[in-house]
Amino acid sequence: MEKPTYQRNEGSAAPFNMAISTLMRIDKILIDIVNLGANPNIPKNIKQSIKVSLVKELFSQSSALLPVEVVEKYRPVWESLEPYERDIGIGSSGIVRKQEKKIIYSPELELKLDQFALLIQRELQKEKYFMPPKSDPRVGWKYD
Numbered sequence: 001m002e003k004p005t006y007q008r009n010e011g012s013a014a015p016f017n018m019a020i021s022t023l024m025r026i027d028k029i030l031i032d033i034v035n036l037g038a039n040p041n042i043p044k045n046i047k048q049s050i051k052v053s054l055v056k057e058l059f060s061q062s063s064a065l066l067p068v069e070v071v072e073k074y075r076p077v078w079e080s081l082e083p084y085e086r087d088i089g090i091g092s093s094g095i096v097r098k099q100e101k102k103i104i105y106s107p108e109l110e111l112k113l114d115q116f117a118l119l120i121q122r123e124l125q126k127e128k129y130f131m132p133p134k135s136d137p138r139v140g141w142k143y144d
Contacts, residue, residue, distance in 0.1 A: 022064050023129060029058045033117065045105040048113075049083040055113045056081055062120050070123050077116055084109060 033054050036047055059078045063071045084106045089096035 019065060019129075022061055025061050026058065026124070029054055029061065030117075030121075033058075045083075045103045048105050048110060049103050051113055052081050052083050052109075055117050058117060059120055062124055065127060065129055066123055067127075074116070074119065074123075077112075081109075081113070081116070 033051060036042070036050055036054065039047070042050075056078060059074065083103050085101045086104050087099045088102045089098075090100050091097040
């Protein structure tokens, strides 16, 4: 008896389902970024540290949907995203007993994170994974 052979049909549902799952993960990350920014109980430096992780994960998840050239173009930015830290001396009476790293808030890093997240979303929109803006001339209909 002959063994059945299995081939992946290019029109199969698997790539479509993976894209949907990836978009759902991206959506969750974007919601987490918004909720993080709206939470007044978390200090700014901690928020920024968490946001770095979320934006890096946004790029990681989006890279599966983006062309290789786009991923390679933005990879250096992704690799450079790190929370800012400063060495703080801990001690008393002017004597430093040990050094400890402390995460500090940076307005420049905050802007970089926001710009990078917007660039990723724009690239996904170019690939038609997100809805185009209502005034986009490439779309044959308009919102009123």
